[in-house]
Amino acid sequence: MAIDLRYAALLLLGVFISSISQVMLKKSALKTYDSKIKEYLNPLVIVAYILFVGTTFLSIFAYRGIPLSMGPILEATSYIYVTIFGIVFFNEKMSKKKWIALVLIITGIALYSIGA
Secondary structure, eight states: OOOOHHHHHHHHHHHHHHHHHHHHHHHHHTSOOSSHHHHHSSHHHHHHHHHHHHHHHHHHHHTTTSOTTTHHHHHTTHHHHHHHHHHHHHOOOOOHHHHHHHHHHHHHHHHHHHHO
């Protein structure tokens, strides 16, 4: 099956939005709440889960134009997004091991994409 770049872009968009949802959930988890209900039923959490549902539908639609074997490779780009968001929004520090791991992930994605 040939790869339709529009569907690949759609899957990448879904992965990016999903990464944003993860940041929203982490932001919410860092706050303290008066009750368990407020912890789970606040706008940040609700919007994050709505986005997760939306990205699920994007993924389902994207698989119409890309092979199943390509999906996990494109979804692995979430590691890149989450790393960038962690540094920017949470001031997380990157150790040498984390940088090496990220480079290996990017290299794997690139090598697979060239061979596909």
